[in-house]
Amino acid sequence: MKIIHKINEIREIIQKEKQNGKKIGLVPTMGCLHAGHASLIKKSVENADITVVSVFVNPIQFGPNEDYDKYPRTLEADAKICEEIGADYVFAPSAAEMYPGLEKFSDLTMVCPPYALTDMLCGKSRVGHFDGVATVVTKLFNIICPDIACFGMKDIQQLHIIKKMVKDLNFSADIISCPLVREESGLALSSRNKYLSEADKKAALTISKALFAIKDGYQKGIKDTKLLFDTAMTVLDPMIELDYLEFVDKETFETVSEINSPTIAAIAAKVGGVRLIDNIIIGE
Amino acid sequence: MKIIHKINEIREIIQKEKQNGKKIGLVPTMGCLHAGHASLIKKSVENADITVVSVFVNPIQFGPNEDYDKYPRTLEADAKICEEIGADYVFAPSAAEMYPGLEKFSDLTMVCPPYALTDMLCGKSRVGHFDGVATVVTKLFNIICPDIACFGMKDIQQLHIIKKMVKDLNFSADIISCPLVREESGLALSSRNKYLSEADKKAALTISKALFAIKDGYQKGIKDTKLLFDTAMTVLDPMIELDYLEFVDKETFETVSEINSPTIAAIAAKVGGVRLIDNIIIGE
Numbered sequence: 001m002k003i004i005h006k007i008n009e010i011r012e013i014i015q016k017e018k019q020n021g022k023k024i025g026l027v028p029t030m031g032c033l034h035a036g037h038a039s040l041i042k043k044s045v046e047n048a049d050i051t052v053v054s055v056f057v058n059p060i061q062f063g064p065n066e067d068y069d070k071y072p073r074t075l076e077a078d079a080k081i082c083e084e085i086g087a088d089y090v091f092a093p094s095a096a097e098m099y100p101g102l103e104k105f106s107d108l109t110m111v112c113p114p115y116a117l118t119d120m121l122c123g124k125s126r127v128g129h130f131d132g133v134a135t136v137v138t139k140l141f142n143i144i145c146p147d148i149a150c151f152g153m154k155d156i157q158q159l160h161i162i163k164k165m166v167k168d169l170n171f172s173a174d175i176i177s178c179p180l181v182r183e184e185s186g187l188a189l190s191s192r193n194k195y196l197s198e199a200d201k202k203a204a205l206t207i208s209k210a211l212f213a214i215k216d217g218y219q220k221g222i223k224d225t226k227l228l229f230d231t232a233m234t235v236l237d238p239m240i241e242l243d244y245l246e247f248v249d250k251e252t253f254e255t256v257s258e259i260n261s262p263t264i265a266a267i268a269a270k271v272g273g274v275r276l277i278d279n280i281i282i283g284e
Numbered sequence: 285m286k287i288i289h290k291i292n293e294i295r296e297i298i299q300k301e302k303q304n305g306k307k308i309g310l311v312p313t314m315g316c317l318h319a320g321h322a323s324l325i326k327k328s329v330e331n332a333d334i335t336v337v338s339v340f341v342n343p344i345q346f347g348p349n350e351d352y353d354k355y356p357r358t359l360e361a362d363a364k365i366c367e368e369i370g371a372d373y374v375f376a377p378s379a380a381e382m383y384p385g386l387e388k389f390s391d392l393t394m395v396c397p398p399y400a401l402t403d404m405l406c407g408k409s410r411v412g413h414f415d416g417v418a419t420v421v422t423k424l425f426n427i428i429c430p431d432i433a434c435f436g437m438k439d440i441q442q443l444h445i446i447k448k449m450v451k452d453l454n455f456s457a458d459i460i461s462c463p464l465v466r467e468e469s470g471l472a473l474s475s476r477n478k479y480l481s482e483a484d485k486k487a488a489l490t491i492s493k494a495l496f497a498i499k500d501g502y503q504k505g506i507k508d509t510k511l512l513f514d515t516a517m518t519v520l521d522p523m524i525e526l527d528y529l530e531f532v533d534k535e536t537f538e539t540v541s542e543i544n545s546p547t548i549a550a551i552a553a554k555v556g557g558v559r560l561i562d563n564i565i566i567g568e
Contacts, residue, residue, distance in 0.1 A: 172295065
């Protein structure tokens with residue numbers, strides 16, 4: 001497995017692989033890889049001939065008060081994980097390689113998902129975040145030209161937005177959705193879990209518990225999402241600062257008041273200053 | 285030469301051509317081809333193995349009060365011109381093929397060039413126009429995967445924005461700039477010239493004459509763009525409704541008050557309700 005830092009170098013490599021008829025898989029990540037990422041890489045290795053894992057903490061998807069600077073960077077450990085699973089290349093460009101000569105983000109051509117999909121859930125408190133995500137994924141798609149690209153269902157709004165982008169802009173990559181991975185405790189795996197103290201982590205466990213309570217409630221016959229919301233609130237630790245807990249249609253991402261078709265219950269909350277997200281699908 | 289209407293069909297064709305090592309050239313047009321387009325097609329035929337001319341009147345780059353519905357559509361004649369010059373494929377999708385199921389444009393993922401480049405010249409009076417252009421060109425690039433793409437210097441702001449987009453989003457296509465083509469009278473060729481009455485056309489001739497007067501003035505030593513502007517105004521027919529006449533740096537597109545480096549004098553004006561654009565480069 002090779003680590004490549006330069007765009008032109010990975011382009012040349014991919015071009016040769018394609019000329020040899022190889023099917024290219026891409027797993028875009030911000031590094032600090034955990035078992036969730038590992039499942040994405042495994043999926044790509046199984047479904048493509050050549051797997052490229054990109055490791056890039058993308059500055060333009062972070063808000064001015066977010067954790068860009070302190071976001072964990074662990075390239076050596078990441079590369080080891082990629083190699084163990086059978087990836088062929090890690091593409092780890094610098095910020096200057098991806099955004100050369102950039103003084104301010106407003107100087108960039110951006111890829112902007114429809115407002116209706118970004119002005120909701122995580123997009124509401126992270127203004128511009130999904131423009132940054134769509135833009136860097138477009139860049140990676142243009143550099144790597146993947147036949148398949150694997151995204152995790154933990155970032156469910158991101159996944160939906162990327163699928164919409166691929167359809168709207170005619171990218172040829174097939175987007176593979178991979179299930180959210182949890183610790184045995186139920187906590188959804190996240191690179192940001194590293195920030196949590198022991199006490200924070202204990203409180204954070206109630207986030208997935210609240211979602212499981214929603215699933216239980218639904219399975220006992222409650223379809224009214226207001227009632228399901230209230231059920232979840234009784235479970236959530238009071239230390240947790242809720243950003244949102246919303247119910248949206250799995251296909252359209254429109255708000256759901258009564259569950260009659262597959263529905264996503266999505267939550268975002270801060271625990272000790274750390275923003276975590278999680279979701280569960282009900283009614284499938 | 286073949287005319288292809290379906291995205292999947294042209295994708296398959298291109299994939300096969302690429303597998304055979306062919307270099308692909310794209311000439312994006314809205315049809316109603318004239319000698320200006322012909323020069324772009326010729327350029328592609330000379331520089332690529334396979335030339336695709338796209339003919340698509342792109343609804344999302346027209347404003348609500350613009351000429352989308354009445355824009356001339358002359359596919360049969362266009363195809364004949366493409367064949368004569370040696371193009372291999374005309375890609376002529378329907379609006380429903382390019383924007384399936386679309387109810388309103390705000391439901392689309394858009395490619396948005398930086399505001400500083402769109403809130404000027406033509407972008408000022410055609411709000412959203414260049415977002416529509418960048419979006420459709422992205423779609424065409426993703427469908428055709430061209431090695432080169434030819435754009436005309438008549439649409440000089442569009443050319444600049446596309447070059448910026450290619451750089452910012454890492455498209456691999458080389459953008460080939462092709463010179464503006466004029467009638468013997470000096471009038472810049474445009475599909476919209478068809479709309480002009482005889483009287484309109486006579487007035488329209490003073491648009492290029494105004495630009496030539498600027499060039500003369502500069503060659504006689506006038507570097508102050510205010511003075512050059514005034515010179516041009518004495519030439520312009522009073523029937524003409526000026527949208528703008530501006531001087532911008534050829535590389536940065538920043539406003540120029542004194543010409544000390546290559547500068548674009550760009551004009552847009554309405555004649556009998558028909559919007560025409562033209563430009564000239566001075567100081568090279």
